[in-house]
Amino acid sequence: MAHATMTPLHAPAEAGRIDFASRLSARAITAGVLVALTTLGVLMVLGGGFGAWSIGILDAEAVRALGAWFAFWSILAWGLSLFLGSLVSAIACRSGERRDGLLQGITTWAASSVAVTLIACTWLMAALAVGTATPGAVEEMGGRATFWACFIGDVVGLVGALLGGVVGARYEARTVGPVQAPVPAPGGGPLPTTPSPQPT
Secondary structure, eight states: OOEEEEETTOOTTTOOBBBSSSOOOHHHHHHHHHHHHHHHHHHHHHHHHTTTTSSSSSEEEEEHHHHHHHHHHHHHHHHHHHHHHHHHHHHHHOOOOOHHHHHHHHHHHHHHHHHHHHHHHHHEHHHHHTTTTTTTOOOOOOOSHHHHHHHHHHHHHHHHHHHHHHHHHHHHHHOOOOOOOOOGGGGOOOOOOHHHHEOO
């Protein structure tokens, strides 16, 4: 004897997708932040190879020696890192909507900015504690040029993150196809169901 079970008529098929999920994916944002931070680390190491910075005691003279080349490279590396991180975040979110890509991008930018700030402050406090950085270096960092460089870096990073989110969403739309919206039942009630026989 067969039993009848109730299954939705509008269940998602293999050929299409129904978007029931939130527009923000924590797992996708986490993946994007990890990619952005790793990319930033790689690019900063590359910048050291090009002579943008060097390892040593961080004092006031060392901060002044960094100059515009270090600032330019840091801003460029930050923008590229956030572009790639937001690209991964938007693709991992699996939504082809442009606004979802923008939302993933700006959230990845915000989370990455907080992470980098915490890492930099923790490193600086540890460096001051062990003597690899001096109070004079901190005073030298407090100039207007540092604040302007940080502001420009934030803007460049935001633009890169938004572009990465849009590109990722477009890539996902081309790969998976447009998202199918669920079809509401007549009168706004629950989706109709139909019995589906199952063998005993």
